[in-house]
Amino acid sequence: MTDASPTSAAAPYKRVLLKVSGEALMGKGSFGLDPDTVSAIAADICDVHSMGTEVCLVIGGGNIFRGIAAAARGMERAQGDYAGMLATVINALMMQNALEGRGVATRVMSAIQMSSIAEPYIRRRAVRHMEKGRVVIFAAGTGNPFFTTDTAAALRAAEMDCSALFKGTQVDGVYSADPRKDPAAERYDELTYMDVLSRDLNVMDASAISLARENNLPIIVFNIHAPGAFAQVMRGEGPFTRIVDPS
Numbered sequence: 204m205t206d207a208s209p210t211s212a213a214a215p216y217k218r219v220l221l222k223v224s225g226e227a228l229m230g231k232g233s234f235g236l237d238p239d240t241v242s243a244i245a246a247d248i249c250d251v252h253s254m255g256t257e258v259c260l261v262i263g264g265g266n267i268f269r270g271i272a273a274a275a276r277g278m279e280r281a282q283g284d285y286a287g288m289l290a291t292v293i294n295a296l297m298m299q300n301a302l303e304g305r306g307v308a309t310r311v312m313s314a315i316q317m318s319s320i321a322e323p324y325i326r327r328r329a330v331r332h333m334e335k336g337r338v339v340i341f342a343a344g345t346g347n348p349f350f351t352t353d354t355a356a357a358l359r360a361a362e363m364d365c366s367a368l369f370k371g372t373q374v375d376g377v378y379s380a381d382p383r384k385d386p387a388a389e390r391y392d393e394l395t396y397m398d399v400l401s402r403d404l405n406v407m408d409a410s411a412i413s414l415a416r417e418n419n420l421p422i423i424v425f426n427i428h429a430p431g432a433f434a435q436v437m438r439g440e441g442p443f444t445r446i447v448d449p450s
């Protein structure tokens with residue numbers, strides 16, 4: 204893994220992966236995509252890209268379909284998960300459109316082959332795209348049911364040798380309990396991977412945290428809706444939680 208420490212004020216990290224929660228794309232809505240929200244997140248990604256940092260993305264699908272929720276309503280879990288992975292492809296295409304509208308070259312690479320609309324995921328090709336200055340959007344999660352896009356994000360970040368995984372979500376860090384349910388929950392500035400696992404802090408699933416831990420990949424959780432937050436958090440400013448191993 205490359206060094207996670209900032210390297211310069213202009214481009215604090217060489218290469219990062221941003222995980223955007225699908226729910227975040229809904230904006231104030233309760234389903235689907237809000238174009239203004241997608242555009243605002245794309246603007247933040249462009250800011251970071253223009254600093255000289257190589258950027259790749261994993262976008263969730265929770266704004267459209269979650270396999271586990273469909274399974275709770277009686278659908279076969281694996282079938283629901285494949286539908287969930289397809290939802291992430293829709294989000295990836297929407298983000299591609301928003302980024303390219305701002306003049307940034309992108310490639311969508313899908314873990315499930317759909318060659319008419321996305322390249323197949325090939326690790327070395329993805330690295331090459333980023334070296335050429337393209338933003339790579341990894342779609343269809345890991346390509347396997349029973350996983351989530353958090354795990355896909357940790358997996359791709361490790362494969363891409365990213366300096367850190369940024370999780371842009373609805374809340375500004377990891378709290379002692381889900382802050383959307385418990386207003387008394389307190390935010391942590393820094394946690395170890397084991398803290399997150401042992402205290403069952405559900406901001407990310409356990410397999411993603413374990414994979415990041417095994418690969419010494421720092422995770423930075425922040426609120427994707429705060430304008431300019433992605434660039435700010437990369438500079439170490441603003442509220443966020445850093446998940447790392449004890450130094």
Ligand SMILES: Nc1ncnc2c1ncn2[C@@H]1O[C@H](COP(=O)(O)OP(=O)(O)OP(=O)(O)O)[C@@H](O)[C@H]1O
Binds near residue numbers: 227269403
């Ligand atoms: N201890 C905690 N600290 C912070 N957030 C928590 C915690 N426990 C649960 N959460 C919730 O986890 C959510 C983060 O998950 P997120 O919405 O990013 O889902 P996802 O599965 O990654 O994406 P998607 O929306 O695509 O399914 C936060 O919005 C927050 O409400």
Ligand SMILES: O=c1ccn([C@@H]2O[C@H](COP(=O)(O)O)[C@@H](O)[C@H]2O)c(=O)[nH]1
Binds near residue numbers: 270
């Ligand atoms: O590797 C993966 C990634 C995702 N899924 C399915 O997609 C949905 C949406 O992803 P979120 O991480 O919840 O945003 C997820 O609920 C799974 O059903 C998958 O099967 N495998």
